[in-house]
Amino acid sequence: MRLPDPALVVLVGASGSGKSTWAGSRYRSAEIVSSDALREVVGSGEHDLDASTDAFALLEQVVAARLGRGLTTVVDTLGTDVSRRRGWLAAARAAGLPAVAVVLDTPAGVCRSRNSARDRPVPARVLTSQLAAVASAVDLLEGEGWHVVRVAPDDVPDDAPAAAGEAAARATTSPAGRTGLRGVVLQLSHFPAEGDLLTWLRDMVAAAEQAGLAGIALMDHLVQIPQVGRAWDPIPEPWVTLGALAAPTTRLRLGTLVTPVTFRAPGVTAKAAATLSALTGGRAFVGVGAGWWEREHTAYGLGFPSARARLDALERGIETMKALWAPGTKPYAGRLVSLPETTCYPRPVGELPVVVGGGGDRTLRIAARLGDGCNVPSDDAGLAKVARYLELVEEAGRDRATVHATVLDLPLVGRDRDDAWSRVERHRGRVAAATFAARHHAGTPSEHADRLAGLVERGVTTAFVAPVGLAGPDDVLALAPLATAFG
Numbered sequence: 001m002r003l004p005d006p007a008l009v010v011l012v013g014a015s016g017s018g019k020s021t022w023a024g025s026r027y028r029s030a031e032i033v034s035s036d037a038l039r040e041v042v043g044s045g046e047h048d049l050d051a052s053t054d055a056f057a058l059l060e061q062v063v064a065a066r067l068g069r070g071l072t073t074v075v076d077t078l079g080t081d082v083s084r085r086r087g088w089l090a091a092a093r094a095a096g097l098p099a100v101a102v103v104l105d106t107p108a109g110v111c112r113s114r115n116s117a118r119d120r121p122v123p124a125r126v127l128t129s130q131l132a133a134v135a136s137a138v139d140l141l142e143g144e145g146w147h148v149v150r151v152a153p154d155d156v157p158d159d160a161p162a163a164a165g166e167a168a169a170r171a172t173t174s175p176a177g178r179t180g181l182r183g184v185v186l187q188l189s190h191f192p193a194e195g196d197l198l199t200w201l202r203d204m205v206a207a208a209e210q211a212g213l214a215g216i217a218l219m220d221h222l223v224q225i226p227q228v229g230r231a232w233d234p235i236p237e238p239w240v241t242l243g244a245l246a247a248p249t250t251r252l253r254l255g256t257l258v259t260p261v262t263f264r265a266p267g268v269t270a271k272a273a274a275t276l277s278a279l280t281g282g283r284a285f286v287g288v289g290a291g292w293w294e295r296e297h298t299a300y301g302l303g304f305p306s307a308r309a310r311l312d313a314l315e316r317g318i319e320t321m322k323a324l325w326a327p328g329t330k331p332y333a334g335r336l337v338s339l340p341e342t343t344c345y346p347r348p349v350g351e352l353p354v355v356v357g358g359g360g361d362r363t364l365r366i367a368a369r370l371g372d373g374c375n376v377p378s379d380d381a382g383l384a385k386v387a388r389y390l391e392l393v394e395e396a397g398r399d400r401a402t403v404h405a406t407v408l409d410l411p412l413v414g415r416d417r418d419d420a421w422s423r424v425e426r427h428r429g430r431v432a433a434a435t436f437a438a439r440h441h442a443g444t445p446s447e448h449a450d451r452l453a454g455l456v457e458r459g460v461t462t463a464f465v466a467p468v469g470l471a472g473p474d475d476v477l478a479l480a481p482l483a484t485a486f487g
């Protein structure tokens with residue numbers, strides 16, 4: 001069972017039904033607002049009923065403040081007060097958050113025996129009236145507009161650490177043996193400024209192979225881009241670096257995401273990619289794009305023509321690469337490109353896919369007609385472009401089963417909820433925490449695996465993932481559950 005997140009979650013259950021235990025095993029303590037805990041804050045202890053008024057005043061304030069910021073809020077009270085529920089539901093709606101009522105369906109006898117085992121049990125008749133109040137509340141919830149979830153005792157949270165560990169172990173012990181680009185490709189975009197670069201890269205790719213990922217993609221930029229880091233952060237030349245990764249890897253697909261056609265004559269990129277394909281037994285791919293960042297062009301003495309001219313160059317570039325990789329050395333005369341001969345040895349081994357980055361309509365048309373795949377963001381707008389791309393592929397008379405519909409995904413991955421949240425705090429800069437968490441789907445590896453698996457029905461074959469704050473091999477190993485998301 002996976003609840004929406006962020007969300008308002010209101011617990012409903014008698015004393016001893018297991019509300020606090022359920023919440024504590026799934027949410028960070030700061031996300032749980034508990035009337036008992038607040039009685040202890042403002043009174044003599046959890047059971048200080050004289051402190052209830054003060055405790056509930058604080059509770060309402062905390063709930064309103066958190067929901068107002070779009071933060072997940074778990075309300076741990078009996079949940080039987082209709083007017084409080086109505087207020088919380090309205091606050092969640094105002095904040096645009098889903099409202100979930102979690103009913104603890106624990107048998108009365110179990111509540112009673114747990115209650116009597118406590119240091120300060122609730123009096124038996126109080127518990128009886130709680131049980132009756134819970135039963136009548138349960139009848140009202142749907143009608144009030146709650147999304148109702150019922151939890152039986154001993155429900156093991158499905159993202160408990162043990163379950164995630166098993167998934168990781170499965171992915172690690174059975175290397176996927178996947179062919180092609182299908183699956184999760186790790187995009188490395190941020191590199192350490194200190195220490196030995198080759199050692200770091202070898203450790204990262206060893207972890208990626210162990211985690212069962214499908215490949216490694218490197219950005220092709222001359223200066224580190226502001227979306228990732230500072231201009232003086234290192235960003236190695238990708239084709240040289242991919243050559244270094246050919247040796248220590250045996251399964252991973254290796255390529256760029258994406259090489260701008262404005263950097264090198266496409267024939268030279270074709271030569272580099274064919275060489276990488278030969279060095280890796282056919283594991284190379286080429287991402288290509290029109291180029292977008294003027295600064296790196298001018299800094300390196302390159303021209304930066306108009307958008308239209310760059311797209312023309314992209315079209316010619318793909319045609320040139322494909323012509324050079326075709327069998328033989330015969331002259332080539334195509335729509336836009338003519339070459340007197342096509343002599344390119346060593347030849348690529350097997351498929352050498354060209355993935356075209358960018359979501360503009362002309363880019364998608366070029367990708368559909370000439371390329372072997374597209375690459376767009378993984379958000380809703382990007383997924384609409386995947387659909388458009390697949391339509392264009394069919395319009396071009398091609399089979400959509402033969403192309404790579406890929407997305408770029410920037411997940412924030414935490415070992416558990418606490419770790420995910422501390423990473424949100426570390427990386428969010430001045431962006432509101434809830435906004436940043438939503439933008440990067442902050443969550444555990446198994447949550448990301450479920451989310452990526454959901455992209456398959458949208459036609460996506462491959463996710464290039466560039467996790468926020470990815471630093472070392474442990475962060476890569478943590479991606480193991482994602483490796484199986486594409487089947």
Ligand code: GDP
Binds near residue numbers: 015021114152
């Ligand atoms: P609350 O009063 O509804 O918040 O209930 P608690 O979460 O404090 O749980 C009451 C008692 O039941 C505690 O001693 C828990 O350890 C125990 N408990 C809670 N959930 C479960 C469960 O799913 N299985 C078992 N066996 N014990 C549980």
Ligand code: MG
Binds near residue numbers: 020021036076
């Ligand atoms: Mg409790």
